[in-house]
Amino acid sequence: MEKGKGVMGAGRRWAVDFSDNSTAPSSRDIPDPPGFTRASVDQDDSAVSRQKKDAEANWKSQKAWEVAQAPFKNLLMMGFMMWMAGSTVHLFSIGITFSALWQPISALQGVGKVFEPYKDNKVDLLGPKLLFIALNLGGLALGVWKLNTLGLLPTHASDWVSSLSPAQEVEYSGGGIPL
């Protein structure tokens, strides 16, 4: 997805739109130069531009799929890191686990943004999006699983009773050896 951004992303400074198909000269502020007919040019280039467009669409969808699969590598990486961290609670394992939880969440939040450059009428982004979401959910699940193995999820009874104050007793008794 980094590559896609580089080419077509928001980073560009200026652009010339070669595919202006409008025929009405009134749509422009500046009148066309004399001897220039818009229609003939359009007609001449239409086949070429369609071809171009198809190629671009293809390229876009290909890129979208690539972007969608990117979290998989992340997943593997995360898995390795988690295995490294072990199952005892300490600074390192907690850090890794929380980053494993945070990354999918932030990626899911920005799912629209990630696929924005590949938005096209002809490109079906649903598939890549679903894959992207699924992979990130997988990452999230991995993080939660890790959290559980660390014992940081309140899934046991002990997590809910550990600060229960002792029950009051109805009866009260005192005494001892006579003074």
Added chain:
Amino acid sequence: MAIRSFLILFILFFFSSLNPILSLYEDQVGLVDWHQQYLGKVKQAVFHTHKTGRKRVVVSTEENVVASLDLRQGEIFWRHVLGSNDVIDGIDIALGKCHYPFIRRKYFESMESSRWADGVGIFSSGSKALKIITNLKIEKDNIVIIFSNGRLNAVSCIDGEVLWEKDFEGESLKVQQVIQPPGSNLIYVVGFVSSSLFEMYQINALNGELLKHESAAFSGGFLGEVSPVFSETVVALDSTGLILLTISFQNGKISFHQTPISNLVKDSFGPAKIITSSVTGIFAIKMNAVTIVIRVKDESKLEVVEKTNHETSISDALSISEGQQAFALVQHASHEIHLRVKLAHNWDDNLLKESVKMDQHRGLVHKVYINNYIRTDKSYGFRALIVMEDHSLLLLQQGEIVWSREDGLASIIDVTTSELPVERDGVSVAKVEHNLFEWLKGHMLKLKGTLMLASPQDVAAIQSMRLKNSEKSKMTRDHNGFRKLLIVLTRAGKLFALHTGDGHIVWSYLLQSLQKSKVCQHPIGLNLYKWQVPHHHAMDENPSVLVIGKCGPSSDAPGALSFVDTYTGKELSSLSLVHSVAQVIPLPYTDSTEQCLHLLIDADKHAHLYPKTPEAISTFEREFSNIYWYSVEDDNGIIKGHALRGKCTGEVADEVCFDTRELWSIVFPSESEKIIAIVTRKLNEVVHTQAKVIADQEVMYKYISRNLLFVATVALKGSVEIGSVTPEESWLVAYLIDTVTGRILHRVTHHGSQGPVHAVFSENWVVYHYFNLKAHRYEMSVIEIYDQSRADNKDVWKLVLGKHNLTSPISLYSRPDVITKSQSYFFTHSVKAIAVTSTTKGITSKQLLIGTIGDQVLALDKRFLDPRRTVNPTQAEKEEGIIPLTDSLPIIPQSYVTHALRVEGLRGIITVPAKLESTTLVFAHGVDLFFTQLAPSRTYDSLTDDFNYALLLITIVALLAAIFVTWTLSERKELQENWR
């Protein structure tokens, strides 16, 4: 894998370096702890004579202490604290070859031994010593003649060898006096056989030869003691106490001379009592409150020289020059005491007459000792050491109190604490540190110290500044709750308030209700309770304590109550009760003025409610059916449970008096079990949680009950000293008893074990210490009790939604299903007291505080006394903090709370929670007092005193500066990039 294990190792190392270090650094001693040394009530004092050039006095006390005090300051020069079985009967200084005081003390019965060490000679034998004679000489050796236990011993000063001995025990003689006429080698031993036969023995002091033995009968009989008036004359009272007998045994002939007291004083005041004194020709008698000083003229003629209503004390004779004896007479008159020093043969003139203003809270003069010194103009000056009613010791010289010692604090009976007043108007910085300049200077020094620029002088200055921090002895409440008042009740019936910051006495008050009076002949102070603890009205009401005492040692002696304001030390009111006090039960209810309700049980098993207000009664009647009490009759081996029944009927009908009925009783077989220890949980202990999470996320529910009683019984044969029974005939049984229902929840027998048992009960566990005869070692056992009926609460959703009944009030009549876990460990020391740390919320882990036989306090982590310790704990158990099983408990030298100090004669350890959860205040008392703060899991909720604030500040400033600089740099760089 290698990386992972490396990582784990690294992390383990990192965490192990954070483990609690409980020891102190050398420069931390005295920052939060203080230690005070006392002696106890002085029984006898002997001055070093000026010939020896030492300005000291040697004293022996009722706390079995022998000490030498500096006469200029009253500081302890040396001190020996003997055991509670080693009662000191008398001391004297023998001059010549041995300059040491002689101490007579009970040693092993009839075993003759003498030891010379550390300036103390010890002689064995049993009972009260009557006399020590020290000024005899045989050739170059000085001999000391000691009378004790019906036996006269002559001991050499060189090596302590017994030169001769004479036994009077076999002759059924009750020896009254041993008299040595000055300048002769004769000793007279006088005494009574039966009640009417007077006997006299004359003995050669050098070889123990019996020179004469005479006896004479007197039909009237004898009463009490005899007082020697001349070297061959004594004075006694007849059996009615109305006739004075002058008994003379000159030249071996015994003659009686009777003088009725009514001949001497016109109005008789009933039977008299002789006050013995060693002054030649003078003695005193006391009739009720009247003291009469009588001079003996010409062997038999008696003459009253003084009759007074004031309390009078007479010192022993002090020979000041050849044939001249001086003695002191101290009389007490309201705010003053009058000291007179007279010559024995010249009553009319005073060598010295002084009046000294005396604090009322010291009570009456009990004893006086005098000493002389030679002034610069070659005349005699006198100094008097006086022992007051509150057991304090004062030195008077030239009409002034030179120094005073509050030695009553050596015999503390009970301790409670009180909060200090709330700070009203903010005390300004200048007020705390005297002035701003000082304050700035102090901080500059501290900064120098942190930046390691301080010179050795500066370091010393910083250290003394830390120790004298005026913050810690301020008289207001602090945020962390470290500053409190320790209210202590001493055996003399005096209340002291000690400041926890530095241990100074804030106020002291001699309780009138615990003083001898006509209605109360032998008052005894018993206990201290918190009476009023204002929380809501903390600004305008003072807390107060309740002092409970009784008249006389018998169980039906009437009680006495006193209410004392803890801020001012004034008695608010006092009550002389008509009923006795057998038990005091502080109830967990308060009235609208925040007075705590107390239930006093008398010897007839009636319950009396205090305070006697209608409001208290209505509160009490609401909870009436839920209040129970139990009594432990350790002589009969019976524990009885009682419930309240209704208002008293019969002659003691009273609004606040309630009848009780017996509910249950546990009778221990008297031939096999004897109760030797009972322990309950501390009333004010706070438990944070009822659940204990063990390995693998399992939960165990603690059985937490205020109504549990730990009882230890031993076999009758095993209740004697260690070493006198075989393991087969001795056993120890530990019980856990529910005091409401009388149900025995747990019972365990330790075969081959015996007492003494010391125990401590906290939360759901009890730890007790006893002797194992089979292993020949001391052992400590732990019993933890868990509630099995709650163990089914495992449904997480019910717990999440709060649909459980774990916190709902329970009745003890619902049948509990408990399991116990126990374990025993060897422990090296024998123990004097055990306590446990307590914190405000009960979250911090606990430490046991063990008063060892060496009079130190050892902190032992409760984790060492975990019944779940195994030889090879699993990983999960290790994570839980379970230590691998060992057969004995470790004693880590750094964990002595008292570090290098000793709390001589340690009797009790009290822990009080501070407001800061991590910290607990510890007060240990015996002959000495010791106070410190403890943090069993280190101070995790506050920065330590030596935290470097300056460094933190500098770091923050440096970081901020760095951020600012890098930000501007990056801005500039970005701008340049853009222009490129």
